[in-house]
Amino acid sequence: MENNAEIILGIETSCDETAVSIVKGGTEVLSNIVASQIESHKRFGGVVPEIASRHHVEEMTVILEEALRTAEVTMDDVDAIAVTEGPGLVGALLIGVNTAKALAFAHQKPLIGTHHIAGHIYANQLVSELKYPLLALVVSGGHTELVHMESEGEFTLIGETRDDAAGEAYDKVARTLKLPYPGGPHIDRLAQEGVESVPLPRAWLEKGSYDFSFSGLKSAVINTVHNAKQRNEEIKPEDLAASFQAAVVDVLVTKTKRAAEEYDVKQVLLAGGVAANKGLRSSLKEVFADSDIELIIPPLHYCTDNAAMIAAAGTIGYRKGKRSSLQLNANPGLELGI
Amino acid sequence: MRVLAIDSSNYVMGIAVMVDDTIVGELITNLKKNHSIRLMPAIEELLEEVGVKPNELDRIVVAEGPGSYTGLRIGVSIAKTLAWTLKIPLVGVSSLEVLAQSGRFFDGAIVPFFDARRGQVYNGVFVKDGTRLMRKNEDQIVLFEEWLKQNKDAHDQFLFISNDLLNHKETIVEILGDKAVLPPVSCANARPSELAVLGAMKEPIEDVHSFKPNYVRMAEAEAKWLASQEK
Ligand SMILES: [Zn+2]
Numbered sequence: 001m002e003n004n005a006e007i008i009l010g011i012e013t014s015c016d017e018t019a020v021s022i023v024k025g026g027t028e029v030l031s032n033i034v035a036s037q038i039e040s041h042k043r044f045g046g047v048v049p050e051i052a053s054r055h056h057v058e059e060m061t062v063i064l065e066e067a068l069r070t071a072e073v074t075m076d077d078v079d080a081i082a083v084t085e086g087p088g089l090v091g092a093l094l095i096g097v098n099t100a101k102a103l104a105f106a107h108q109k110p111l112i113g114t115h116h117i118a119g120h121i122y123a124n125q126l127v128s129e130l131k132y133p134l135l136a137l138v139v140s141g142g143h144t145e146l147v148h149m150e151s152e153g154e155f156t157l158i159g160e161t162r163d164d165a166a167g168e169a170y171d172k173v174a175r176t177l178k179l180p181y182p183g184g185p186h187i188d189r190l191a192q193e194g195v196e197s198v199p200l201p202r203a204w205l206e207k208g209s210y211d212f213s214f215s216g217l218k219s220a221v222i223n224t225v226h227n228a229k230q231r232n233e234e235i236k237p238e239d240l241a242a243s244f245q246a247a248v249v250d251v252l253v254t255k256t257k258r259a260a261e262e263y264d265v266k267q268v269l270l271a272g273g274v275a276a277n278k279g280l281r282s283s284l285k286e287v288f289a290d291s292d293i294e295l296i297i298p299p300l301h302y303c304t305d306n307a308a309m310i311a312a313a314g315t316i317g318y319r320k321g322k323r324s325s326l327q328l329n330a331n332p333g334l335e336l337g338i
Numbered sequence: 339m340r341v342l343a344i345d346s347s348n349y350v351m352g353i354a355v356m357v358d359d360t361i362v363g364e365l366i367t368n369l370k371k372n373h374s375i376r377l378m379p380a381i382e383e384l385l386e387e388v389g390v391k392p393n394e395l396d397r398i399v400v401a402e403g404p405g406s407y408t409g410l411r412i413g414v415s416i417a418k419t420l421a422w423t424l425k426i427p428l429v430g431v432s433s434l435e436v437l438a439q440s441g442r443f444f445d446g447a448i449v450p451f452f453d454a455r456r457g458q459v460y461n462g463v464f465v466k467d468g469t470r471l472m473r474k475n476e477d478q479i480v481l482f483e484e485w486l487k488q489n490k491d492a493h494d495q496f497l498f499i500s501n502d503l504l505n506h507k508e509t510i511v512e513i514l515g516d517k518a519v520l521p522p523v524s525c526a527n528a529r530p531s532e533l534a535v536l537g538a539m540k541e542p543i544e545d546v547h548s549f550k551p552n553y554v555r556m557a558e559a560e561a562k563w564l565a566s567q568e569k
Contacts, residue, residue, distance in 0.1 A: 043563055044559055044563060048557065048559040048560075050407065050557040050558065050559065051557050051559060051560060053407070053408075053411055054411075054550070054553075054557060056411075057411050057414055057415055057418075057550055057551065058547075058548065058550050060415065060418070060419070061418050061419060061422040061546060061547050062547045064419075064422070064423075065422070065547070075423060091407075091408055091411070094374050094408065094411065094412060094415075095411060095415050097374065098374060098377075098378065098411075098412050098415040098416050098419075099415050099416075099418075099419045101378040101416070102378065102415070102416040102419035102420050102423070103419055103423055105378060105381070105382055105392060105420075106392045106393070106419070106420055106423045106424055107392075107423070108392075325379070326378040326379045326382055327375050327376075327378075327379055328375075329372065329374050329375045330374060
């Protein structure tokens with residue numbers, strides 16, 4: 001790493017993680033501190049926006065201090081501040097945005113509003129060199145998207161969910177199976193122990209479409225459980241989990257493979273919290289094993305929400321000359337871009 | 339001492355800069371506009387106008403609530419970050435105490451309040467003590483009509499200071515009659531200069547990190563959850 005590489009401080013507060021990271025040269029993570037609120041939200045069975053916002057206010061400067069200390073840098077060493085501008089929970093985003101603005105003002109540093117999903121995609125740059133054109137499969141609690149990137153910082157959304165995000169479907173099915181929040185990891189674990197034996201639908205949508213739909217699948221699971229109960233039959237939760245997961249993974253992987261071939265990409269990147277899912281990871285690996293297309297799956301701590309990914313994406317913005325003013329606001333509907 | 343005072347706890351957005359014993363700049367708007375967009379640029383502009391650089395500040399004072407949850411968090415986030423990163427003291431002052439200052443020469447109960455919907459208000463009670471005010475009770479959220487009935491004999495005169503006066507005027511007059519004093523609207527915007535003065539006198543917060551707004555109320559989900567645990 002050259003010594004004059006830029007040092008970017010990233011801030012992320014779009015949901016229930018308060019995170020700050022210092023990244024050098026867009027790839028070298030000097031610190032990556034995440035305060036998760038999951039324990040607090042568990043009792044409500046989901047993230048409560050007002051409570052998330054309250055936690056962010058209390059954690060923010062603590063995490064900032066820890067990130068700087070761990071990285072052994074001061075604000076004088078920082079070249080710019082990148083912050084998640086959107087999408088996300090507006091009240092939660094506001095804390096990060098206003099903190100970043102105050103920090104930029106206090107030290108007269110450039111401010112770079114950054115897209116959360118651009119962050120998830122650029123998390124891959126922290127573990128591997130990116131080669132364009134590439135395709136990113138973004139799967140998280142709020143997103144299920146296929147993004148084509150012709151070159152650095154150029155995003156084209158080629159497919160997205162028309163109803164529930166994959167992560168949402170996981171949470172709802174988990175609730176039906178009476179699994180604790182967050183449900184995704186529990187379903188993944190059960191699925192490993194069960195066999196795919198319950199017939200469930202896959203929404204391929206119209207021919208050639210790269211969009212997704214998971215609400216039909218979710219309803220089918222709920223109906224299956226309901227009907228079995230009425231008939232006093234027993235379905236093993238492990239088998240139902242395995243069948244549900246197979247249906248989700250099947251659609252995700254098939255569409256990803258098809259898009260990767262159609263767009264003739266060099267790499268396929270997996271991004272977002274659901275990237276932690278074992279079933280999805282192994283199925284993608286299998287499908288791309290004999291392919292010339294390189295598959296990149298970041299380690300878990302770069303898949304879930306973190307600020308290193310925001311600093312990484314912010315570095316691209318910084319190099320392209322993007323500068324946000326002190327009027328920067330939280331934007332829950334922000335369009336994908338740098 | 340150079341003090342920056344910030345209040346974004348309600349529609350009123352206020353910023354003041356005090357240098358030693360002089361208020362050198364004060365900015366107030368009372369608009370239903372976004373504090374998140376406007377507050378930081380307004381701070382920058384005012385400091386520039388009065389010729390104070392951020393690293394020349396000696397103290398940050400913030401209105402800590404009660405008020406709009408989101409508004410409070412914007413002001414408190416900025417104030418905490420500035421104090422922490424500039425390594426200077428942070429002081430929190432009650433938003434109602436700031437508002438009460440407009441009535442500091444009044445003989446009787448000074449009652450600043452903010453509407454909190456469904457017949458409720460956040461209020462506090464203060465009385466004159468020389469040129470300063472003395473707090474008579476903690477900031478609270480009350481059903482206004484009930485509170486007026488319960489407290490009507492506690493004082494001879496009541497001064498109500500609020501931008502929400504119009505909505506509650508009838509109820510106040512109906513219950514208190516001649517005892518109620520309703521000042522003109524020019525008293526109703528909390529003055530950030532008062533915030534700066536109060537904050538200059540108060541002891542700073544020991545641990546900037548743990549400072550949080552005074553919401554007065556628990557988050558609704560939290561209250562419901564606690565209630566369900568008690569069943
Ligand atoms: Zn995310």
